[in-house]
Amino acid sequence: MKNKMTEQIEISSFSNEDNEKLKLCIENLKRLGNALQGYERDKNTFPEWLSELHPTYLEDNNHLICPADKDQGIQLLPYDVDPNLPVSYSYDCDPEYYERWMKKERHIYSDANPIVRCTHHGNIESDCSLLTNLHINLSFSNSIYISEGDWRKFPVEMYGGIEAAIAGYERALRLVPEDPNFFNLYSELIRLYVRANRNEDAEKLIKSFKSVMKPNENIMRFRDYWTLVDLLKVIGRYEKALSLLKRLQRIS
Numbered sequence: 001m002k003n004k005m006t007e008q009i010e011i012s013s014f015s016n017e018d019n020e021k022l023k024l025c026i027e028n029l030k031r032l033g034n035a036l037q038g039y040e041r042d043k044n045t046f047p048e049w050l051s052e053l054h055p056t057y058l059e060d061n062n063h064l065i066c067p068a069d070k071d072q073g074i075q076l077l078p079y080d081v082d083p084n085l086p087v088s089y090s091y092d093c094d095p096e097y098y099e100r101w102m103k104k105e106r107h108i109y110s111d112a113n114p115i116v117r118c119t120h121h122g123n124i125e126s127d128c129s130l131l132t133n134l135h136i137n138l139s140f141s142n143s144i145y146i147s148e149g150d151w152r153k154f155p156v157e158m159y160g161g162i163e164a165a166i167a168g169y170e171r172a173l174r175l176v177p178e179d180p181n182f183f184n185l186y187s188e189l190i191r192l193y194v195r196a197n198r199n200e201d202a203e204k205l206i207k208s209f210k211s212v213m214k215p216n217e218n219i220m221r222f223r224d225y226w227t228l229v230d231l232l233k234v235i236g237r238y239e240k241a242l243s244l245l246k247r248l249q250r251i252s
Ligand SMILES: [Zn+2]
Pocket: 022, 025, 026, 066, 067, 068, 069, 118, 119, 120, 121, 136
């Protein structure tokens, strides 16, 4: 993959035709981003469905269809289906989904959180040689970035740079330091510190994680240990990680 964060997003392993479809999809997402901002400016809220943008904010409803979508916006699963028009894109503000998940995630990841996503561009090989599904994300702040599968694991792309990603994830962690559902923030933030050669901050992060660990509370809190093993691995403390794993094995 190259040029993830520039205007000219291209996937090096894609054919010219697939890159052309990607380019047209990104143009659609830009239009959708502008349309959503217009809607929000006028109504102080986001629409329940993307189709509500048409025609006032999105003149041509063909822009709701990704050229790489073989089903042309016809959703095969009954979940999250726009009731008015064929739509290729996943919309994260539909009322049920937003209340259940997105409200909290948006609060935590702020406006870097995606609002619209396209998942029709197939798979690419990830860093560990596994095939992962490509997501083209449009964020609440109207920027476009590519991630593989879980966008939460791509903070640099989300925030548009490593220092911005560190600031974004530090802020996120201050909001939910003890919530095990967001322990992934510790794992991603320590990777960012290591990439930025901020080893002292990485050490401090492990200390603050240890202070919120409650491994004996109940069996589910084993994930505290798993997170700690991961943090230790990232900073190269393999022996400590291994002894922790052995301890885990004994108590499980
Ligand atoms: Zn697309």
